[in-house]
Amino acid sequence: MPFESGLVVEEVADGLWKLSADLVYAGKREEFTIPAGFQTDFASVPRLFTWLVPTSGRYTKAAVVHDWLLEEKRVSRCDADGIFRRIMRELGVPVVRRWVMWSAVRLAGALHPCGYWQILLAVLFAVAISPVAVPGAVIVVTALSLLWAVECGTWAVLKLVGAKPGSPRRFWWV
DSSP states (O other): OOOOOOOEEEETTTTEEESOOOOOEEOOSOOEOOOOEEEESSSOOOOOTTSSSSSSTTTTHHHHHHHHHHTTTTSSSHHHHHHHHHHHHTOOHHHHHHHHHHHHHHHHHTOOOHHHHHHHHHHHHHHHHHHHHHHHHHHHHHHHHHHHHHHHHHHHHHHHHOOOOTOOOTTTOO
């Protein structure tokens, strides 16, 4: 097992976590100790795509190490992305999810070129996964838009009848 310790965290704010104990990763050549107190958001997934890749899962420890490597600048961005992918493989993250996540971090780091072949590989994988990701994202955005419209309509109706949050007042439809 690549990790010599478990992940012990406490919530600091919505979506922000602080390590309560050191997290130790032992790779083939290097050992990284992420100190207690380090703050992370786990996997930085845009909200639109959390239905496809949640912010936490089997890959959470890999995401914490990746965040720490980027913040502390212990290795280059390219190496941090590669370590992230390797740790996910060691943790048993399925191949497709591993490549989706690596492609996302590699594309996000495109301003830190590792070699054009990696950017090309990430783009090709993004194109390959788009038949699944794009329709799903459209469905999610449509559903969220409809829910927002229902919420606005409900708010308008309650405003018209003079309802106040928590009020015991009975309405004409009750």
